[in-house]
Amino acid sequence: xxxxxxxxxxxxxxxxxxxxxxxxxxxxxxxxxxxxxxxxxxxxxxxxxxxxxxxxxxxxxxxxxxxxxxxxxxxxxxxxxxxxxxxxxxxxxxxxxxxxxxxxxxxxxxxxxxxxxxxxxxxxxxxxxxxxxxxxxxxxxxxxxxxxxxxxxxxxxxxxxxxxxxxxxxxxxxxxxxxxxxxxxxxxxxxxxxxxxxxxxxxxxxxxxxxxxxxxxxxxxxxxxxxxxxxxxxxxxxxxxxxxxxxx
Ligand SMILES: C[S@@+](CC[C@H](N)C(=O)[O-])C[C@H]1O[C@@H](n2cnc3c(N)ncnc32)[C@H](O)[C@@H]1O
Numbered sequence: 001x002x003x004x005x006x007x008x009x010x011x012x013x014x015x016x017x018x019x020x021x022x023x024x025x026x027x028x029x030x031x032x033x034x035x036x037x038x039x040x041x042x043x044x045x046x047x048x049x050x051x052x053x054x055x056x057x058x059x060x061x062x063x064x065x066x067x068x069x070x071x072x073x074x075x076x077x078x079x080x081x082x083x084x085x086x087x088x089x090x091x092x093x094x095x096x097x098x099x100x101x102x103x104x105x106x107x108x109x110x111x112x113x114x115x116x117x118x119x120x121x122x123x124x125x126x127x128x129x130x131x132x133x134x135x136x137x138x139x140x141x142x143x144x145x146x147x148x149x150x151x152x153x154x155x156x157x158x159x160x161x162x163x164x165x166x167x168x169x170x171x172x173x174x175x176x177x178x179x180x181x182x183x184x185x186x187x188x189x190x191x192x193x194x195x196x197x198x199x200x201x202x203x204x205x206x207x208x209x210x211x212x213x214x215x216x217x218x219x220x221x222x223x224x225x226x227x228x229x230x231x232x233x234x235x236x237x238x239x240x241x242x243x244x245x246x247x248x
Contacts, residue, residue, distance in 0.1 A: 029164070033161050037136075040159035040206065041136070041159075041162060044157055054087055054090075058090050061093075065094055068228075068230070072241055073148075073243075077178070078148050079101070079147045079148075081103065081149075083104050083105065083151070084155075086112075089104065089115040091150065096128060101129065103130075104128060104129065137165065143172050144173070149170050149181070149182070156208075157204050158206055159206050159208075160209075163182075167213075174222070175248075179225075182242050183241050184239070185209075186209055186238060186240040187205035187235075188208055188209040188212070202233065210240040213240065221246070222246055
């Protein structure tokens, strides 16, 4: 949990430019990478359908938001926001108070049902829109329609190729000038085995890296603006908060 984060390093704006990456971006994935991506999608689908995580994580949200999330997103335009991999909606609950329209998306139908129930009596003014997706694409969201992309405590488990597919989608659905905030794994930057199974890694982190996230952004015309690497659950530098924008 974030309460156990011990160190926050600010790798300010574009620091990762030119850093080497364990996997070259700017090319389509190999058959082996696609197999790993499909396995990761199926396993994530199963792992988060029913989980004690939701109840356990809920009480930490306010402190995590105030200490780590809000300082990085406070200048965002939340008008039309996406909460990607929303789970039981603890982030959506905060985002709805900032947004005019909020997309609540998750690969698991059970989670979207949880969110519908959670916000069932919410009467606005934010317009809530719900969608179950396939784990890599967002066809229900119109091109150029979002002002803000948000994902916290979920992409840390996503295979790098899943994240690449999402970044391709972000570039499509973001308005010019829109910004994004994604919390993802940095485990691959120091893990010895790129094929390690995510559920065997510390805190189920994937083999993603900060450098790779920035490369994927550039590949699809997005600009990485800030990356903050931090520790999680006692493992130093395990995670990264990446901020990015669509130029224009
Ligand atoms: C650890 S939970 C986090 C939920 C929420 N973000 C939170 O902070 O409480 C991970 C979430 O990611 C969702 N998920 C996993 N893989 C996904 C994918 N490829 N696309 C969309 N959602 C996914 C799961 O269904 C689950 O709701």
